[in-house]
Amino acid sequence: MIAITKTFAEKVIANNSISLSVKKGEVHAIVGENGAGKSTLMNILYGMYPPDKGKIQINGNEEIINSPARAIQLKIGMVHQHFMLVPPLTVLENIILGSEPEKNLLLDFKKAKERVSQITSSFKIDVNLETKIENLPVGLQQRVEILKLLYRNAEILILDEPTAVLTPQETNELFNTIDFLKSEGKTIILITHKLNEVKAISDTITVLRHGKVVGVTGTENATIESIARLMVGEDKIYEEKKANIREKKLILEVKNVTVLNENSVEAVKDVSFEINSGEILGIAGVEGNGQHELVEAISSIRKPAKGKITLNNAELKEEHNIAHIPADRHRNGIVMDFSVAENLILGREKENLFKKDITIDESKVKTFAEKLVHEYDIRPVDIDIKIKSLSGGNQQKAVVAREITKNSDLIIASHPTRGLDIKAASFVHNALIKESDKGKAVLLVSSDLAELLKLSDRIAVIYNGQINVIFDADKTNEYELGLYMTGSKVKNE
Amino acid sequence: MNKVIYSILGPLAAIIIALFIGAIIISLIGKDPVEVYGVLFYGTLGNSYGIGQVLFKATPLIFTGLSVAFAFKAGLFNIGAEGQMIIGGFAAAWTGFTFVTLPWIILIPLTIIAAFVGGALWGFIAGYLKAKYGSHEVINTIMLNFIAAALASYLVNEIYGIPATIHTPEVSGSSFLLRFDAITGLFPGSPFNTSFLAAILCTIIFYFIINRTPFGYQIRTLGLNKNAAEYARMKIKKLVVLSMLISGGIAGIGSINFIFGYKHYYELGFSEGAGYIGIAVALIARNNPFAIIITAFFFGILEYGGLTINTMVPKELVTILQALLIILVITFVRIIDVLKIKFLKSA
Numbered sequence: 001m002i003a004i005t006k007t008f009a010e011k012v013i014a015n016n017s018i019s020l021s022v023k024k025g026e027v028h029a030i031v032g033e034n035g036a037g038k039s040t041l042m043n044i045l046y047g048m049y050p051p052d053k054g055k056i057q058i059n060g061n062e063e064i065i066n067s068p069a070r071a072i073q074l075k076i077g078m079v080h081q082h083f084m085l086v087p088p089l090t091v092l093e094n095i096i097l098g099s100e101p102e103k104n105l106l107l108d109f110k111k112a113k114e115r116v117s118q119i120t121s122s123f124k125i126d127v128n129l130e131t132k133i134e135n136l137p138v139g140l141q142q143r144v145e146i147l148k149l150l151y152r153n154a155e156i157l158i159l160d161e162p163t164a165v166l167t168p169q170e171t172n173e174l175f176n177t178i179d180f181l182k183s184e185g186k187t188i189i190l191i192t193h194k195l196n197e198v199k200a201i202s203d204t205i206t207v208l209r210h211g212k213v214v215g216v217t218g219t220e221n222a223t224i225e226s227i228a229r230l231m232v233g234e235d236k237i238y239e240e241k242k243a244n245i246r247e248k249k250l251i252l253e254v255k256n257v258t259v260l261n262e263n264s265v266e267a268v269k270d271v272s273f274e275i276n277s278g279e280i281l282g283i284a285g286v287e288g289n290g291q292h293e294l295v296e297a298i299s300s301i302r303k304p305a306k307g308k309i310t311l312n313n314a315e316l317k318e319e320h321n322i323a324h325i326p327a328d329r330h331r332n333g334i335v336m337d338f339s340v341a342e343n344l345i346l347g348r349e350k351e352n353l354f355k356k357d358i359t360i361d362e363s364k365v366k367t368f369a370e371k372l373v374h375e376y377d378i379r380p381v382d383i384d385i386k387i388k389s390l391s392g393g394n395q396q397k398a399v400v401a402r403e404i405t406k407n408s409d410l411i412i413a414s415h416p417t418r419g420l421d422i423k424a425a426s427f428v429h430n431a432l433i434k435e436s437d438k439g440k441a442v443l444l445v446s447s448d449l450a451e452l453l454k455l456s457d458r459i460a461v462i463y464n465g466q467i468n469v470i471f472d473a474d475k476t477n478e479y480e481l482g483l484y485m486t487g488s489k490v491k492n493e
Numbered sequence: 494m495n496k497v498i499y500s501i502l503g504p505l506a507a508i509i510i511a512l513f514i515g516a517i518i519i520s521l522i523g524k525d526p527v528e529v530y531g532v533l534f535y536g537t538l539g540n541s542y543g544i545g546q547v548l549f550k551a552t553p554l555i556f557t558g559l560s561v562a563f564a565f566k567a568g569l570f571n572i573g574a575e576g577q578m579i580i581g582g583f584a585a586a587w588t589g590f591t592f593v594t595l596p597w598i599i600l601i602p603l604t605i606i607a608a609f610v611g612g613a614l615w616g617f618i619a620g621y622l623k624a625k626y627g628s629h630e631v632i633n634t635i636m637l638n639f640i641a642a643a644l645a646s647y648l649v650n651e652i653y654g655i656p657a658t659i660h661t662p663e664v665s666g667s668s669f670l671l672r673f674d675a676i677t678g679l680f681p682g683s684p685f686n687t688s689f690l691a692a693i694l695c696t697i698i699f700y701f702i703i704n705r706t707p708f709g710y711q712i713r714t715l716g717l718n719k720n721a722a723e724y725a726r727m728k729i730k731k732l733v734v735l736s737m738l739i740s741g742g743i744a745g746i747g748s749i750n751f752i753f754g755y756k757h758y759y760e761l762g763f764s765e766g767a768g769y770i771g772i773a774v775a776l777i778a779r780n781n782p783f784a785i786i787i788t789a790f791f792f793g794i795l796e797y798g799g800l801t802i803n804t805m806v807p808k809e810l811v812t813i814l815q816a817l818l819i820i821l822v823i824t825f826v827r828i829i830d831v832l833k834i835k836f837l838k839s840a
Binding site (some may be wrong): 300316331333335337346349358362422 | 504701706707711713717718720721723724725726727795826
């Protein structure tokens with residue numbers, strides 16, 4: 001890719017004359033913070049949108065890639081961060097979807113199965129072809145995505161943040177697969193911002209910042225620190241340290257709680273734990289093991305079927321004003337078509353703080369919003385623009401600002417830094433640590449084990465709706481947590 | 494400012510294109526479009542009586558437009574303004590011809606309250622079924638329209654109607670809404686009346702509730718992102734019921750224009766589909782209350798304009814033209830929208 005430039009809506013230069021050369025048979029990592037232009041660049045390569053300027057050469061030939069179909073013809077394949085699979089269909093059906101072998105107008109399943117089996121055995125990717133996608137764990141779903149590309153004879157595989165949703169064990173397996181693919185001569189482009197993984201798996205690293213290439217280096221010549229400096233620029237990241245001396249008071253008590261999901265299945269089974277003031281309790285788990293339902297029960301959005309939740313020694317009621325940073329901010333945390341100011345009072349619109357007779361006092365909202373925008377460094381500094389035009393990190397800062405400024409003794413933070421860049425993530429981390437130092441109880445749900453280990457005092461592992469172990473954070477590690485998260489170990493013996 | 498220009502430009506261009514296509518159709522049946530349009534424009538906007546008629550026709554459309562828009566703000570599609578207006582109208586008329594001894598200062602507010610309550614009841618039923626059982630408000634409100642029409646027909650034909658007519662007895666004289674020609678001498682001969690002022694007041698209240706109160710804030714949140722409303726622990730069921738109730742109530746008040754400002758009795762079929770046209774009004778006005786007044790005025794021109802050219806072209810053609818214009822305006826507003834986005838992107 002030579003001198004690729006792409007601008008959106010005239011203002012945002014997503015890619016500013018980026019050149020990228022990837023050698024055949026290498027693992028090439030593209031790193032950069034959110035908004036650095038990684039995804040845009042890859043979407044251009046994959047034919048999702050055309051570049052404004054620049055050209056693309058594949059094997060020395062200049063090509064115009066105007067659609068993903070063309071990219072596939074050129075043997076370029078991409079595994080998106082959000083999988084493009086059809087859950088009720090089987091693995092085999094998903095793999096052949098879109099290029100099904102036909103015989104007499106009917107699907108030739110036999111032929112399809114033969115081909116796919118051949119691929120799975122030659123690339124040593126193990127997965128049962130007859131299982132439905134919805135019954136597979138995320139790690140295996142990802143393998144299906146990779147198989148889809150191999151089935152289409154892809155030579156260049158683009159993997160967009162492939163480890164974001166994986167456990168450490170699954171990540172290891174993915175890396176084994178990547179190594180094997182490389183040894184078979186495939187070229188892999190890895191988009192990520194996890195630097196230890198880059199160091200572990202890649203051959204070459206291209207670092208992007210603000211839409212420009214700021215460094216290209218062989219992996220053996222780089223250290224994690226040197227890459228991080230390139231990624232973030234000169235600004236130092238300030239890390240809040242947790243205070244240790246705290247007066248402990250019981251804030252949240254969850255006792256034998258069972259919660260049903262939408263299908264009336266027990267998603268949380270007989271779970272008990274406590275959180276004291278000034279304490280951060282982490283909940284580790286592979287997504288879909290009941291965290292969602294547990295959080296909804298504690299934030300009084302969903303009624304538990306059994307058990308008792310008490311907050312400050314009083315039974316949890318709907319009126320309890322609990323700070324809650326939801327896992328899916330677009331779905332639950334913000335209203336995209338509201339302004340920043342309007343979003344900053346979401347769920348707080350009835351507070352006396354904003355009241356004037358029967359109305360919401362716009363000038364009070366304005367004062368409040370401006371204060372938060374400055375204190376929490378939400379950019380751009382404009383409370384009247386719609387929040388959908390903010391970056392994900394700034395949207396999340398707005399949610400965090402709104403929730404932790406609520407006068408609540410309990411803060412629930414669910415995947416609070418998912419999809420955020422380093423700076424925004426550390427901002428959120430610092431904010432949570434500060435609140436816990438002020439004596440608030442924090443429930444932190446995350447699938448990012450590094451985050452949990454860094455912030456939590458104790459870490460509970462949820463597996464299949466149950467919490468069987470709670471570790472002191474300084475007495476455990478990612479690997480051990482991973483074993484419990486995947487159910488490889490169940491009880492602490 | 495730019496935004497305002499764009500939002501006016503869209504419908505304006507749409508109307509011009511729609512009129513152009515209408516002209517082709519008029520030519521196809523062998524009439525001169527210039528002449529037909531000339532009569533239409535002179536008849537509606539070219540004289541004081543015509544303007545009065547247009548405003549008279551526009552008044553109920555402001556109410557039904559606001560009604561549909563209010564529900565839409567909460568993410569609900571109220572197809573039932575027609576039925577709500579019928580029930581509200583009957584309740585108001587009944588009040589008007591029952592409490593004949595009350596002075597106007599009490600009776601007029603009472604009839605308006607009755608109109609609101611009747612419509613609100615009809616809206617409430619759909620809202621309650623939606624909140625409680627999740628049954629879709631579109632189906633419910635359509636069915637309630639049928640029930641309302643049948644119920645009104647029964648009440649008029651079997652109980653309250655004057656024999657050999659399709660209307661009730663006249664309402665008390667003290668419940669009459671004054672005509673503007675009687676007060677100001679403007680719009681002579683047109684039944685354009687003070688219910689228009691109620692419509693303007695209703696528009697302002699609509700804006701105030703939606704944009705200034707915590708309740709309105711919750712309604713808008715619900716309409717734009719129900720999941721966020723849930724996580725903000727808003728009482729969604731209550732909001733659904735209340736917004737359908739208010740939506741129905743507004744439609745109900747839409748009936749007073751005809752009943753107390755014009756005929757002074759309840760007549761079957763008085764609503765003339767105003768509830769349905771209200772959907773188009775709200776849609777084109779993008780649920781903006783002030784734009785609804787302007788859009789309703791435009792539809793008033795269509796409604797009354799149809800009558801002015803009745804003698805020149807067949808009656809059916811007028812109906813076709815009206816429906817066609819509605820479709821075209823809605824379509825072209827969308828097209829202009831898309832073009833606008835593309836234009837802004839490329840600029």
